[in-house]
Amino acid sequence: MKKVMLDVDTGVDDALAILYGLESGELDVQGITTVCGNVPLEMVVSNTKRVLTHMGRTDIPVVPGAQRPLLREAEHEYKVHGADGIGGAIPDVQAEGVWPYDDRFAPDFIIEQASRHRGELTLILVGPLTNFALALRREPRVAEWLKEVVIMGGLVSEAGRGNKLPNAEFNIYADAEAALIVFHSGADITLVSLDVTLQTYLTMEHIEQLEGTAYYNFVRESTGVFREFSRDLFGTDGCALHDPLTVGYVLDPTLLQTERHYVTVETVSPLSYGQTICDFRGLWKEAPNVRVCLGVEADRFLAHFIETLRGKA
Numbered sequence: 001m002k003k004v005m006l007d008v009d010t011g012v013d014d015a016l017a018i019l020y021g022l023e024s025g026e027l028d029v030q031g032i033t034t035v036c037g038n039v040p041l042e043m044v045v046s047n048t049k050r051v052l053t054h055m056g057r058t059d060i061p062v063v064p065g066a067q068r069p070l071l072r073e074a075e076h077e078y079k080v081h082g083a084d085g086i087g088g089a090i091p092d093v094q095a096e097g098v099w100p101y102d103d104r105f106a107p108d109f110i111i112e113q114a115s116r117h118r119g120e121l122t123l124i125l126v127g128p129l130t131n132f133a134l135a136l137r138r139e140p141r142v143a144e145w146l147k148e149v150v151i152m153g154g155l156v157s158e159a160g161r162g163n164k165l166p167n168a169e170f171n172i173y174a175d176a177e178a179a180l181i182v183f184h185s186g187a188d189i190t191l192v193s194l195d196v197t198l199q200t201y202l203t204m205e206h207i208e209q210l211e212g213t214a215y216y217n218f219v220r221e222s223t224g225v226f227r228e229f230s231r232d233l234f235g236t237d238g239c240a241l242h243d244p245l246t247v248g249y250v251l252d253p254t255l256l257q258t259e260r261h262y263v264t265v266e267t268v269s270p271l272s273y274g275q276t277i278c279d280f281r282g283l284w285k286e287a288p289n290v291r292v293c294l295g296v297e298a299d300r301f302l303a304h305f306i307e308t309l310r311g312k313a
């Protein structure tokens, strides 16, 4: 079992990543920290707890984090994730009163777990990087205490194919200052970017393979708004499995072809705020700081995702 922590902004694909990671049986999840992102923090906390309750996993700590980005105003993605952040799925599953009141703060929890499990803990970040940036500001040694940091975010080769600005992806765009702190922290970072996640669309054909299994209704209902948005914006009927692929990389790194390069983040320009700039040719003569993704075995990943949710993987 790999010791991991998830930092989420639940969100539809965050929910699918939680299902996938926990059902894989390969991850020893020390806790899930929550951050303002797709929807406001309070809704992220509630959605994360509701999904875990739906799974029967109320043993997993859920720790609240940043109410908003470091500097900029929060922007949410209701048009992608629905008014409640999970596409209106599991309306009857509530989680209030199930977890004891938790007055811990996500950045402190990240520091505590990284210190307790030195060299063993993988931090999987699938929302804006605000919590991890705050942890680094309080305790910079977290960067070396963590075994690995795997981030869903950015785009490095597919300029112009962002989902917030032509060159910016939501998680980085939502708090580019936080991303800048994280990318230059010295942590062992792998960036699972739109370059590969936009090749992993969950279609109705995939979803129908879940019929008769525990998560069929949740996956079909939670992805409805997301699939409609993708059809309208990208002309592709499906839910891009951004966050599940990030978990998939932790489960099986051979799913992605990676290279280490120098990556930094634009935080000034209104045209490209949140752009992850990868210096493939070493023009800036800076040491590589991020493992970037150049290819994905999409069919093998999608098959594993479906089989894991079917309970057969």
Ligand code: RIB
Pocket: 009, 011, 012, 013, 014, 037, 038, 126, 127, 128, 152, 163, 169, 170, 171, 242, 243
């Ligand atoms: O750009 C996609 C990412 O932004 C995903 O993590 C999605 O959940 C949103 O957080």
Ligand code: CA
Pocket: 008, 009, 010, 011, 013, 014, 038, 126, 127, 243
């Ligand atoms: Ca997310």
